[in-house]
Amino acid sequence: MGTSYSVKWLAADSAGSDQVIQQTAALSSAADAMLADVNQSMSTYITDSELSQLNRASGTVTQQLSEPLYQVLELSRQISVKSDGAFDVTVGPLVNLWGFGPDGRVTKAPSAADILALQPRIGYQKVKLDAEQSAVERAEGVYIDLSAVAKGYGVDRLAELVESHGITDYLVEIGGELRASGLKLNDEPWLIAIESPVSGKRAIQRIIAVNDVAVATSGDYRNYFEENGIRFSHTIDPATGRPISHKLASVTVLRPTCAEADALATAFTVMGEDKAYAYAIANGIDAMFIVKSDTGFVEKQTPGFAAYLVE
Template sequence: MWTVAGALALSACSPAERNWQLSGPTMGTRYHITVVDVPAAVKKGKLQQRVDAELAQVNREMSTYIDDSELMRFNRGPVGQAVPVSAHLADVLARSLDIYRRSGGAFDVTVGPLVNLWGFGPQPEPEKVPDDATIDRLREQIGSDALTVERNPDRVTRSRPVEVDLSAIAKGHGVDRVAALLEAQGIRNYLVEVGGELRTQGRNPKNRPWRIGIESPDPTGQVVQEPIEVSGKAVATSGDYRNYYERNGVRYAHSIDPRTGRPLQHRLASVTVIADNCAEADGLATALNVLGAEAGLELAQAENLAVFMLVKTDAGFEERYSRAFEPYLEKSRQ
């Protein structure tokens, strides 16, 4: 998944004493935080410790790279039996199932075996393109319809031995967790970014609305296609042009359509979603990327989602966006 550039917002920071930048490693990437007009009672070192601890807890709950994370223990757990889970894991799974249903299966947190088959997981790139029989066999083993989430008490049941991978939504959830932590400390002006997924609130260090740049599909990742103001919102982007390989002249991108078991073949290069929370934006960006420009924009219009797309054409990249996204472009162009 490629991401939204936070450079325009992050570079705006002034040296004011109560305006800070925090950063560190997490979830196989890095986080960057800008906080503005921090209350005097909050100490920078302590805040950094709390952020690191919160993101470490997200990893302990949802990582597939930590063998004894809550998610991995769940994946090894019983089938056909309700398993108690944390409220956070139940929240993310419930949201994932909601997006799965709304997208007609385009977003599926059980797609991992197919991602691995095509060489975009822990396994190396295959020497040969997977055959139809292998793909069909794995397709029978996936499907979020096998998951049932219950709340109060929080429990999840697998009707089949599917394995859950939350990599397409966990970073967004982590952003939301950090945003909640900052607000609990009385911080009302911030930008939180994890691996390109971000959330903003209040004003930037120049006392203006937060302004970020949507990346153009450029290999350097340094070209801004559109600057937008997004104070009080979350932003996530999904695309396939950076992570791919070629076999016999055919390009295979890392995004796998769970409905076909094969890499995406449409011309949608990237999709950016603006939402109230980052987990929603993160999951929807992946779902719309899988759906493609036509079906994705149709869903965005039907649900009044703020969505911006870059579609590959013979002449370059074409911008397409939903009605709900238009106000963000109007502000940037005034």
């Protein structure tokens, strides 16, 4: 996934040091193998991954899928429908065109003609799922990119792996996406820092105290390029084929699973602060939005999210 992962847990009081060392080694080995399997299924960077082979197939293709890949595509479909296409796994060709995919970086914005030429290949409706057969029908020329949901799915799989070892108090993380369960030492909640969306430096915007929830953050302040003083974000709006241009700099979403939080964070980033906030309120989603203003950044939180803040 091009990033790091970490697993932290509270060992049982009865566990000796040798037992903890053995458990750590077993978990580390199992986690490496499990995440390699996720990559081999869903990566667009691995040429022989299950997803890469599906993307390379010519014409309209119907293919039976592994259970993990089918699950992630089904969750993606559901969020695409509910978000009216703000989340769309077929946006990959545009992501690549703008230099944020496996094809490598660019320093110049593509032409309107190049963007228009790709638009017929974009649209989540072009990926149809068959639940009975665990199969997908992918329209001709469609390229599926799961980078906005697969990392969250990996976090969920890590959490399941940790729980299978009898651990109930833990914090698992991949590249900043997290899932917490139970409590840490002294019955304290896990503390998570939300980064301030300031370019060129690391700073903490807020700290939240969490347990039994997943956390995902999306923003436009790290991955971008500039041309003639104009910043082009890595988040592409499927409706326009261009990077987002509104003032929402960062959004953090809390959900029961990290896959859902990951996908919704991207959807909200595409929507912009007003539409995303209204969606979060209407659907009972805890979220915090950090919005650019003339004097800095302004926070906007749903009532449910505010309860997690550490003052």
